[in-house]
Amino acid sequence: MPELPEVETVKKSLVPYLKGQKIENVKIFFTGIIKQPTPILFKERIRGRTIVDLERRGKYLLFFLDGGLTLVIHLRMTGQLTVCSGDVPISKHTHLIFFLASQQEWRFTDVRKLGLVYLVPTGNWACIHGLNNLGYEPLAEEFTLQVLGELLRGRKGKIKPFLLDQSKIAGIGNIYADEILCQAGLHPERTINTLRTVEVAKLYRAIKLILKEAVVCRGTSLRDYVDGRGQKGNFQERLQVYGRKGEPCYECQTPLERIVVAGRGTVFCPRCQKLIPNG
Numbered sequence: 001m002p003e004l005p006e007v008e009t010v011k012k013s014l015v016p017y018l019k020g021q022k023i024e025n026v027k028i029f030f031t032g033i034i035k036q037p038t039p040i041l042f043k044e045r046i047r048g049r050t051i052v053d054l055e056r057r058g059k060y061l062l063f064f065l066d067g068g069l070t071l072v073i074h075l076r077m078t079g080q081l082t083v084c085s086g087d088v089p090i091s092k093h094t095h096l097i098f099f100l101a102s103q104q105e106w107r108f109t110d111v112r113k114l115g116l117v118y119l120v121p122t123g124n125w126a127c128i129h130g131l132n133n134l135g136y137e138p139l140a141e142e143f144t145l146q147v148l149g150e151l152l153r154g155r156k157g158k159i160k161p162f163l164l165d166q167s168k169i170a171g172i173g174n175i176y177a178d179e180i181l182c183q184a185g186l187h188p189e190r191t192i193n194t195l196r197t198v199e200v201a202k203l204y205r206a207i208k209l210i211l212k213e214a215v216v217c218r219g220t221s222l223r224d225y226v227d228g229r230g231q232k233g234n235f236q237e238r239l240q241v242y243g244r245k246g247e248p249c250y251e252c253q254t255p256l257e258r259i260v261v262a263g264r265g266t267v268f269c270p271r272c273q274k275l276i277p278n279g
Ligand SMILES: [Zn+2]
Pocket: 249, 250, 251, 252, 253, 254, 269, 270, 271, 272, 273
């Protein structure tokens, strides 16, 4: 699933093609992905709108349109947003095409059909579950070590589910949660209220470092993810634990283990990420 670095990369890659661009028409092949309003109203309202600006919040993409409307898209598992010329053959998984004044086509393609598309009055996120209660943007300045400390204070749960909770920190999914915990040297099942100050600081630095690096590498392409021009990312070459079950840890050569934490497959190094750390 595209996480913060992938969604950020998609946004950046789309800006030159979409910012200031007018949507002349839209064709919906699969109405099921339009969650709000009805497909007929969606078509009616979006036609002739200009995309004023683009923003990412957590794993959501926000396209601010003139006339006080915002197009909100969540890629979920396999969604792709690409801009291409009209001669590129349409895939059988393309569910939505926006015809731009530039004569190019902006297409939403999604093999699993789980993507979410909304057209709502700007700021009116109440109907978009998940967007209305998003937590901190981890790469924003506002997300300080102190903020992380406050979010963790008094919690009794395990650390990995906390990292995946979009209402606390927005944009981290299964890949980056595992990579962050490896970088921080923390076991994914570590109980939050046993973390020492020095470990919280390590976790904080790992969140910033891993996400920043992944954005620089333009995300992780393991399966479907591509940016707005159909280009893959590079961070898969830097993964330390995710998808490496049984392979040696790059740090200590111990075979990496896989466990299930809060229903999610989780890979970690049993030696570098001990549940009960020494001393
Ligand atoms: Zn190790």
